[in-house]
Amino acid sequence: MAYATLDDLKLRYGATEIVRNAAEDGQVDGPPDMPRVEGILDAASATIDSYLARRYATPLSPVPTVIVDACCKIARYDLANGGQSTPSEQMRDGKRDAIKWLEGVAAGTTALLDANPIATSSSFAKTADRPALFEPRDRAGLY
Template sequence: MYASRQDIEAIYGARHLETLVPADVDIDVAVSRAITAAAAMIDPYLRKRYRLPLPVIPAIIQQCAIDLACWQLAPAADRMSEEIEKRAKIRIAFLTALADGKVDIAELEAAQISIGGGPNSAETDSGAAFFTDERRWPTGGGLL
């Protein structure tokens, strides 16, 4: 998960969630499902450039999850504000640019280098890593 209910409330307040969820719906269940749906939307974009799960959750990815979760919670016309829809579109545009390599996230670039890095390694677009470090085999060909 890239965000939690507490993260949403820290930015937009508990009242914001209450306005998005109908009174006859369990708010905890609704928010949990919306956060899960937001993560499911984000993962395909991230997977194009990064190995999942991410070693760190950058603030911009957390904000994407928060705004997409709020968008998921407000599908009805009476709950969908222009601001919620605008934020969701901005986040999706960012994720598209990220997947296309037009923008970078410094925290993830640094983490990716430290995971597979080294002068004798290479990584493919699919995330597969290849290493050319010298292999050491015991004398006689047995296993270590």
């Protein structure tokens, strides 16, 4: 499940840029190569999940806006990185910032609001909630 869509990319970065970078090879402003776009969005989402999985149940649902933004930043860079185009410094910085933010979430220095945290404990339960397999001996040593 991708955390962003082609429409999310267009909304954030403008249809002209996204269509130009998402067009099929050899076309300047043709229709977007949807399998490529979807693959890049899926890969960006998998990258995000790889950072979140230690602290949150993934895939996230509902998807927080900050995750859509991070997915778009990563996907924008990857869309521009191929064919006849090269990512700009702004695109490179956007992806770098998104990854740095995800590292903060993974390290626990940044919280992800409205996401379901998973239990993260290195200790074990000290009580049992099931019956013992053996009954204790009575005073005479008999069972």
